Amino acid sequence: MPAPPTIKEIARRLNISASTVSRALHDHPSIGLRTKMRVQQLAAELNYEPNQTAIFFQQRKTFTIGVILPELSEAFFSAAISGIEDMAGRHQYSVLMGQSHDEEEREKQIVNTMKKHRVDGLIISIAKNTKDYTHFVSLQQAGIPVVFFDRIPNLADIHYVACDMVAGTVQAVKYLLGKGHRVIGMINGPDKLLASRQREEGYIKAMQKHRLKYDPTLVVSSDLTREGTDKAMSKLLSLKRHPTAIVAFNDYVAMDAVQYAVKKKYKINEDLTFVSYANLPISHYTAFPPVASVEQFPYVQGQRATEALLEILADPTSPWKKVTLESKLVIHTP
Amino acid sequence: MPAPPTIKEIARRLNISASTVSRALHDHPSIGLRTKMRVQQLAAELNYEPNQTAIFFQQRKTFTIGVILPELSEAFFSAAISGIEDMAGRHQYSVLMGQSHDEEEREKQIVNTMKKHRVDGLIISIAKNTKDYTHFVSLQQAGIPVVFFDRIPNLADIHYVACDMVAGTVQAVKYLLGKGHRVIGMINGPDKLLASRQREEGYIKAMQKHRLKYDPTLVVSSDLTREGTDKAMSKLLSLKRHPTAIVAFNDYVAMDAVQYAVKKKYKINEDLTFVSYANLPISHYTAFPPVASVEQFPYVQGQRATEALLEILADPTSPWKKVTLESKLVIHTP
DNA sequence: GTAAAATACGCAATCGTTTGACCTCCAAAA
DNA sequence: TTTTGGAGGTCAAACGATTGCGTATTTTAC
Structure with missing residues (x-):
């Protein structure tokens, strides 16, 4: 050496x-x-x-962007990273990775490491448990721009890229209505999630457009565990007007719900049709894949977030970026 | 600011x-x-x-490890990254990411970026298309240690962590033999892959231990596309002694094979039983999941690779690390 | 032939931190 | 009273590259 x-x-x-x-x-x-x-x-x-380290030091710029995500091994996030890395690489930026495992403490620690590394900017999808935002504020004070991604904090002046679930949900419900379904159930996620609220909003909107009245008992929520989903299904199926189609919060929920329905002797795609939101690239290999799913384009979201960040880095006076991608229904031709 | x-x-x-x-x-x-x-x-x-950049510069050490993988969005690799990041974080190291998309050019470019960034060490799973290893040699000359991971180059003096498929395959075949199957087919991958050779070796070994003769026509290979798998299946099913069980190269192949068999009116788990190698966390949601699969523990492999690298960094005179994890059969209780 | 302008390069400071080698007290030992 | 010596600091170089400014040498213009 x-x-x-x-x-x-x-x-x-x-x-x-x-x-x-x-x-x-x-x-x-x-x-x-x-x-x-x-x-x-x-x-x-x-x-x-x-020696780049010398140059980084001298130029006060590292050509590195930090990425903090809850879980690197989740399909949604790993697709996003892929998009981020591709876009960053194309602009000679490197990517420093951190995963919070949905824990606030770890998230703060990573933010700190990234700050010390003097990353030029950050892309963050915040941890589920994060209630305190002071670590983000400290980044702002340090002059390090942050683009929030997918899971965005409830703050006014931030950059973010997210996917609006409303449009996709409207399309999903319309699609089912078009297939003749009149009683459509929805298994939603925890109420506090923006994503849940958007799904419900889309559901209501679609019903209204078709001049159908919105029956709140048809929208139940699951904590996203198998048990939660089973409970939700049992609620839906025991209704007097019970649904002939169900919009599930995501593919995992859909799969659990399908298995539950099968166990209860429902014939999938005859008695009961499913639509879901795409998390898994391969849900169409499953026994009864949803007939359609709302795609969120995580790879593209990652790219957009990176683009936004690069623009901000190029022009720090740039106004707050608020990028919203529209989700879109993808119909699975059998 | x-x-x-x-x-x-x-x-x-x-x-x-x-x-x-x-x-x-x-x-x-x-x-x-x-x-x-x-x-x-x-x-x-x-x-x-x-200011870490000043310290990095002054100390000639960045506390950063570079990770180069073919595809960040593949389940296997994203699980590995997760393991890497966790282990690195635990030792106050950061992780710089790059994906080669299985292209030699991009891989070289990333290696170069990482070198310029003065990462302390690297973990690399090489691109499929990489034939020329000079970029790795240049790392060695620069005194940057590399731990190869999963896809390792055919070189003598290297550190690596990989998973031996032999043991798992032996277990898989034994399991099927134990269930009474006597004609067991194998859909293997491309011959040049070490992973393929290990699978075949395991297959042969298991047969020999049971004093059954090895029939090479029962081992066919697929290029891992759907069409390749269909062809492989057709070959296997047209044999006079046709198999009652099949070991598939991976979950994707297994899923394609199952769909092919279903189309040909075979009854899965009666006429034909499948065992596979786990790539997908959720293959058991599929219509006919394999009855068992050989697990490769990507998360653990990622951790081990990182551990190895950290040890090398702590003691640069350390001998070549050659870590082999054993794959293991996991039986899916229905 | 001389002034002005262009060409080609050197000097030295700077970025922020670390670290080996001094320095300066003051108190205790000789 | 002169040593020692430790406690508590200071100095300055070094890490490698960049850059504003100054300057010597040549070329061009008149």
């Missing part, structure tokens, strides 16, 4: 000053052609590579 | 030297208690945070 060659070393060997070497390597106009050549050749010979 | 406070600033305000401040903050014994207190208090007040 011989010490890597530095500009100084090149300067010494060529009997010129370090500044000349630096400028020569940058093709600065004030350096003569001869010298440029000599420098560049020697640099190539020595396999010279600029 | 007021310039963040520095050691110099603290020194100036307290009318002491920067070195004293530095030592005070590090609890150096040669600084008096009074001064230490004053420094630490002011530091807290000003919200002082050491």
